[in-house]
Amino acid sequence: MADTAMRETGLPGPEEPGGGGGSLGEDDDPLGRAVWRLRSRACWEDAAALLAPRAAQDAAAALRRTAVLTERCVFTGEGWSAAEGALREAEALATADEERGAAACERGHLAYAATLLGVRDRADEARSALGRAAALLAPQSPTRPLLDFRRGLIAQHLSENPSDATAAFQRAHAGAAAHGHRLLLSFTWRHMAAVAEHDGRLTEARHGFAESLRIREELGYLVGIAPALASLAAVLPDVAEAARLRAEALRLVRLLGGVPAWLAERLRATA
Template sequence: MADTAMSGAAGTAGTTQPGEPVPVLPAARSATGADALDGAVWRLRSRGCWDDAAALLEPHAAGHPRYAIRRAALLVERCLFTAAGWAAAEDALRAAEAVAGDNDERGAAACERGHLAYAATVLGVRDRADEARSALGRAAALLAPAAPGRALLDYRRGLMAEHVANSPESARAAYRRAHAGATAHGDTLLLSFTWRHLAGLALRDGELAEARHGFAESLRIREELGFLVGTAPALVALADAAPPEEAEGLRIEAARLFRLMGGVPTWLAEHLEGVPEAPAGRAAQ
């Protein structure tokens, strides 16, 4: 600092969402213990205010690769959630690439470059799959096996395997590596994504109990961290594996949050089409 490949902008919740980004962002967790800037960026990012969060980082980004990469990551995330802001993300990425000084920094910038190209591909903006593969391969060559950014890279290579190459087994192996890396480095938010995508593959294979567990863990983490912009997708994913009587309530709550967030992420809209408003008083339950 959100699942089979999408056709156009989105597919079926749980297994066919585009895969949300998890940028290299120290504040991609609760703000407890983070410095004031990290905390402010996290609060804005978690509510989908990416432009405001990036603006906080801009004064620090010119001579500091860490901040430049974080700023680029925020704007790449905005693209995947809103299908807009591509030019700003490209500009931020070029700036981050220009100031990156060591292999970890260059690898992190390449990872964001690959994720932006992936987002453009799965959202149907432009086929940039070759660029995504090249950038993620470059990141793999630059990042040491034990580097903190390696888990994020493994997760994103899993997204490419699942949604672009249609290779669920390769995706599962990459997600498992990412899950292990996120656990080792204490990246709780990344764990919510790896839980979710492993659960999506389990659901695809008919492993309902495993899918429910993974989706529930993903939702629990997002709620505990206050990752509001990612909570509606997690609710919809869990609804796909829940009994009908529970699924309806999960989708109603997801629709309420989706409207609260102003229709973000945009690709969730078709999954919530026709879901009614929550009955009076239900949202507070």
Template structure:
């Protein structure tokens, strides 16, 4: 099962003290605290959307908080003013429905596809949000439609756009998911390179909550004893962050200690 951590703007680089504080909390899995910092300004459409994105990401990592995320997303949809803002809200709507389906909470696959399609129709051709949209359409193609070819095409579009925009967090996820497809096809060298790039970017960003999954993914493409070392490090981070992402627990529990 493949998962992603990308939601919201995707980078931490900001001179804004508020955004710096939000990033530090988000990167450590403190999504509720990060969202709370944004609450006083949640009448502003970009802030409302960012707050919803944080709470949706919490759902994917913790498998809880669905009602709060839904409420925040509805609030963001209500204050969106133009097509790009409505397109961004639709992209988050599709991602929330995708997460619900992927984690077995409720089958919302049709809603996910419809919302992402609506986002594509609303976005201007050069809208910055198209990179994240392409990535999420790749997730739906891979994990809900079992269409790796369509997923690869979408991931590659997102990868190119993320590289062009220096969106390193999104780039870390496109590297990881392209590597996962390569591993599925037995292309070990390509998979190892992609997983290593994903891990490098997340470590450089200080995205701690996304580092354990990156370590575990790289372990899948490595041989012993390196694979065991990577899984041991992933387990340490997983425990440090209070057992998130929840869906990584079974894999780490089954792995032998280094």
């Protein structure tokens, strides 16, 4: 099973505040800001309900709703059929290549997450969907960095090809920086740090985990802060500081009602 640094399975979806929202840009969209606030506080069902009226007719909103429901699956281990239904609706609304490519990227994400978390082996579907996304998305598409990131996860966890994974994470990191996708940057920092930790490059790992945590705190991505704290704690030489970070992570998990579920179990065991 994947470790603490990896269990988020490539979550960044197509919305975040401050201009980093992938191809959908929601700086001036009150609905997008409301969805972000709910999503970041683990209120995924409420966020999906807000999006539902627009998602019935608009491909971009349908894709956002899919991302929200998939994130709930990953953090709670529940709601897979709802996410699959939302994805089918998004796919039906997609017409332009960018929309179809983004929907294929979300299908690959959902299939990968189901495989990694042991729900059902959908590895072939994940690879096929991300390959389809790569064929549909233009080279300069703002969805490309997210696609690169998710292909890196497959290379790392399903294909066990660390060199391809690292190259994909680096492409995703550069693309996220170029497009201003700050939430995705927090994930690329996090996963490159996990690779460094695995290779024994602990100074590099500490830097990457600290950068990931900093971005999440600045964005107010509350549901993602506890995993970032736990990962940073694992590479700190100061035992007391590591314990303090784990205690703060456990406090946040309890505040959010026990999510992420996989992290709650691990933190309680070490408390």
